[in-house]
Amino acid sequence: MSFKIAIIGAGSVGFTKKLFTDILCVPEFRDVEFALTDLSERNLQMIKSILDRVVEFNRLPTKVTATTDRRAALEGARYIISCVRVGGLEAYADDIRIPLKYGIDQCVGDTICAGGILYGQRNIPVILDFCKDILEVAEPGAKFLNYANPMAMNTWAAIEYGRVDTVGLCHGVQHGADQIAEVLGAKSRTELDYVCSGINHQTWFIDLRLNGRKIGKDELVAAFEAHPVYSQQEKLRIDVLKRFGVYSTESNGHLSEYLPWYRKRPDEITRWIDMSDWIHGETGGYLRYSTETRNWFETEFPQFLESAARPIDPAKRSNEHASHILEALETNRVYRGHFNVKNNGIVTNLPQDAIIESPGFVDRFGINMAAGITLPEACAATCTSSINVQRMSVHAAISGDIDLLKLAVLHDPLVGAVSTPEEVWQMVDEMVVAQARWLPQYADAVPAARERLSKSRVKTREWAGAARRDVRSIEELRAEKTALKQAV
Template sequence: MNWAHTLMADLAYDTRLAADVRLYDLDAPAATRNAEIGARHAATSRGVPARYSAAASLPEALEGADVVVISILPGAFEDMAKDIDIPAEYGIGQSVGDSVGPGGFFRALRAIPMLAEIGRAIRDHAPRALTCNLTNPMSVLTGALYAAHPEIRAWGECHEVTKIRKQVAWIANREAGDDRYSHRDVAVNVLGINHFTFVDRITLEGRDMMPAYRAFAEAHAESGWSQSEPGADAEHERYFGTRNLVAFDLLRRFGIPGAAGDRHLAEFLPMADYLADPDRWGFSLTPVDYRIRDRAAKQARAEEMRVGDVAPKIRRSDEALVDQIAALMGGAPFVSNVNLPNRGQIAGLPEGAIVESNAVFHGGGIEPVLAGRLPEPLSALVSDHAQRQSALLRAVMTGRGEALYDLFRSDPQVRALQPGQARAMFDRMRAATEGLIPEALKEAM
């Protein structure tokens, strides 16, 4: 409903690639529907039309693949509702609930075995495939691919850093008095982990834009600044829009701006910092019932597109995936922020943990760019999350369910609870995830 259709539109807009796209879904009719929608996008192609087919099995989809793209929903939105609703009863409000905090933790418990299964299938059927993970919690799940297939050539792709690049383009356009620049003209040096990312350098056409950004953030530190998504309706803006007050405040606190959206950034800090008063900080706690209604609307639009009542629109999205693939297939090198195991690209963060920084995509693969080091004590906060994510992944992959509660309890959102409350919440969330966590792991929890 989301990333597949975006990728189809981007492939139709692109003129560099000739793509043979195999779609696989546990829900076979969904894959068939998307193949039909893909064919309608291909009919509008500016280049070589992509070919779409639905595969009957995961091995069939993977055999001989050059590129694998993973976008799944771990469980159902109804499971995600429990991730949100149970912690809310204990005073923990979550704006997203898919990366960290109690919601992100249990989503990871459901999803790590799924990504490990996919990783092993890639090992067996397409061991040299270049693999992009779009699924959250991105850090843990990209790590799961490497745990299942250590030789995998995988990266995690996230569009959150686009937000600060759009802000800088807006600043530059306002100065120029013309819509001269887009986010693609803005270069940033990215440091952190997924959804808890920061930038310490910003340039546009060789100009250092950090002073202009600092002045912009200071001018809007109290009122905030928002930019609507094109085509977004009022309800979407209500639940997904922000005023960037969290990012501006993190700049004040740590000396460099947050690069992800406020709804994600807030979840990495203790409840008292931002989540306890989201209205004050200009963002909402997105309810899962809205996601369910939005899914129904997207299903209706998809059916209209499938049968031809709605025509695909030829336009380039803000996503970088097609540019990354084109570079990997031998096109011009492309620089993008991605999630990869830390091999020294970010000093001070745990070796081997999945971190987010820039990397160069080229015909030889993906090469991380040395990003430097986050300022203290920010580095300590990011490192704490990275260590917890790595330990969570190890515990699930090795079946050490007895280690999970202590990891859950150590999250900044949960630490303020009394031990009895934290244990009760953990046990209720475990029971609510019945059937989606491996039995051996669940018994040891």
Template sequence: MEPNHNVVKDIQIAYIGGGSRGWAWGLMSDLAQEGQLSGTVKLYDLNYDAANTNAVIGNRLSERSDAAGKWKYEAVPSLKEALTGSDFVIISILPGSFQEMHSDVHLPEEYGIYQSVGDTVGPGGAIRALRTIPIYVELAKSIRTYAPDSWIINYTNPMTLCTRTLYEVFPEIKAIGCCHEVFGTQKLLASMLDEMANIPNVNRRDIKVNVLGINHFTWLDQASYQGMDLFPMYREFAHRHSKDGFEGSEEGHWMNNHFASAERVKFDLFRKFGLIAAAGDRHLAEFMPHSWYLKNPETVHEWKFSLTKVDWRKQNQRDLIAKSARLAQGEEEFAIRPTGEEGIDMVKALLGLGDIVTNVNMPNRGQMGNTPLGAVVETNAIFGRDSVKPIISGELPPEINSLVQRHIWNQETILQASLNKDKDKAFRAFVSDPLVNISPEQARELFERMLDNTKSFLPEWK
């Protein structure tokens, strides 16, 4: 971001999923640290009380002397009210409840299918998509009606299909999908520079990368620091840590942190394919054949990452609800700290406060070669005033591209199945996923059971 000391006031942000105790608080923290912006954030959530509690928390934060950015937070009862007059729309929702997520993640385990996340691909990702797409169809229609000129920033998973649905329904929409997984890989490269070249404290933003792929299955074919090609060093780094992994100062952290890993999957994929896999191990593993990294819990343990249990998410939610009450009542002070996300930097760039280059999910208009036009891909893009221009990023080598294309076409099939309420088409995508390593008969049984567990979100399906 280039320095710019202008101040933009009266920005209108609609936050869809405004009762969130994660992303919403992160947005508040980042806005509080940004003195060049101010305005109103309208919080809309199916749980109005949760959104209203967040409004109280946000307004308390904005009143503090250490909050550089001054914002008014307002819970609103309707999507129309949230969207009308908005300059930016941020979407971060949980499609369904943890009950549906429990089925997505854990029912396949009865059939020997293990998923580390279950929100993007695999059987869990497919079923989650089927209940998410109808929600995004309605969001796209509402945006077209009430906020056609606003910029849409999506954080919800499955990222690819959420973004793809917005463009399918409203082709002129100005929407981007944002994900921080590539940032984690840049941080890993910074740690590598410290260990291998004795260059400490490198800011991950100073590591320049070329991004190719789809969300959670991204790859780097270029990486440099101050003109230094990092691939030769990474080759040595991956070889050095391929057996035991790399965790820096947090050795063993992956065993008690559901979101951590020792990067062994990432190193293994580099040694197999020669490019840097640029997502967390938990996500990368789900795109590969089940026998590679997710054969069973013992295999997962050997690769030093975790199966994120939904029971943990439920307990975490209870803890966050309790924290929410404390924050709203002033019993606990909101901690202002950087999230590491780039959403506010994107907003500033779109308002003309300096250009940035970062990775985003957008329909392929030629920025990624040997890939269907219109399919949502993740590459770098240049952000400027009211403009996001994807960068021509080249193409993946055939051996990686074949893996990526399988998922692209599966996701396209799921989209069409959802739009047409075609259960047979949905099953074809489900059974074609590389994690579904069971007989077609077992796959059909599992599919029907999982679909039944999410049927309340598919009211028009037969």
């Protein structure tokens, strides 16, 4: 088979390499063309050299091109994969830093909450530019696979306003399933059958079966509380499991910022999180991790290049959805996964216009979702609160309506638990002014926002958060990796 796959934001080096090698695990895909595009010429050349090394070592006919000209990369592409982070780590730092001044402590800040909403404002205009190019120069009927956060907002905009065949992809479900299989003593995840449904990062294991036996709430709670590691790292998820009756797919840190109850006071934050790794709730944890990862890659690039000269091993193919979806569409080998699509009756007790994450099957006819799923009422209530925020956020990003943007942030569960309306209004003004270069739709609103800030009397504070860690140096990272190797 010969077709073209374009990867936008290919400078996300580690993730691009994973997608690339996963796809080349499919024997029929040896002759595909990968067109990489990114704003950074330097990052493009780094990832291209790594992928070229993979191709050369494995003696494949695969073609890899790299260009900063996005339309050239998209021209004739059958599949387009997006991994973009508009504004990079510079804008992301403001997503964390500015809300902290108003008492809002986020772990990740890329889905909803103040950071996730502003992230969506930056991404959505660019997503619509992608869609325009796809319709104009890609292969007719091209499929857009969005991996970029905020997943639901980006996918919502691409489907409703971009009018492109789009599916959103995430790996939270798979990671949660791995945990459940482990605590239940399964020899492998294949023994566990599960159905998850909800919205991205708020998806719920509503049906669990181990070797055909249904697993109930009490058994699952007991299994997690008995686990020596997860009982400490997932305290918040376990508490939600006890109260809701079902386990969340999302990490302890992610879940904590989508709810109004666990991060509203500093002493409560430290009670529910775990500092053994960023993903368990550390203040600004993903920003620190992303910064360290970027610095490590740039310093250790020769090692990354050297490690690319290895055989592609289908046994090590990851559980990221992209390669499996492409395989199913092109070869008709059926694949089952959980996908982000417009609801349209799939989940009965969530809004019809929402982007839901739910089970589906893929074959040569496309992605076929299992319809008629009903969530437990508490899960539906929590998801609906976030959907209302997502809807307003998407519409604000499309219209450039700063008042609607403020209302979206005001209705966010965690923001509403911490901040007053007056504080929210000022915080949004401050974030829009700080990120103006990435927010073209708000250009007309920025002067007035800047004027309001000059006269504001809302008090703020310089606060690092309840559980902040400093970015580690390359030397510290190297020492930690050496210690881990010696421990093994």
